[in-house]
Amino acid sequence: MLKVIAACGNGMGSSQIIKMKIDKVFKKLNIAAEIHHSSVGEAKAMAANYDVVFCSAALTGNFNIKNTRTKVIGLVNLLSEAEIETKIKEYLLNQGKAE
Known part of the structure; x- marks a missing residue:
């Protein structure tokens, strides 16, 4: 099971929508x-x-993660399920987990 976190500036509205x-x-x-x-x-x-952190593309620079396991994924359109799906598939493909 993947562990995922959705982050926004204040941790309220936008992160809940992304989640x-x-x-x-x-x-x-x-x-x-x-x-x-x-x-x-x-x-x-x-x-x-x-395993994965989702946030606005403008906020990805806030993360300085030392391990190689965690992937930070920036979203241009926080409401776009198509963008989220594309980025999840890219992540899985890079992890060797795609079907």
Whole structure:
């Protein structure tokens, strides 16, 4: 099961919306994922414990993750399920987990 965190500036509205969109896409792709949401500040401190961090493309520079396991994925359109799906598939393909 993938551990995923959705982050936004304050950890309230946008991250909750991203979480719902990500959850919908993972279910569509039949991929088990545990998804949380938080502010970027909280996510920076917790990111190393997750497989994937989703946030606005403008916020990806806030993450300086030392491990090679965690992938930070920036979204241009936070509401685009198509963009989220594309980026999840790219992540899985790079991890060797794509079908």
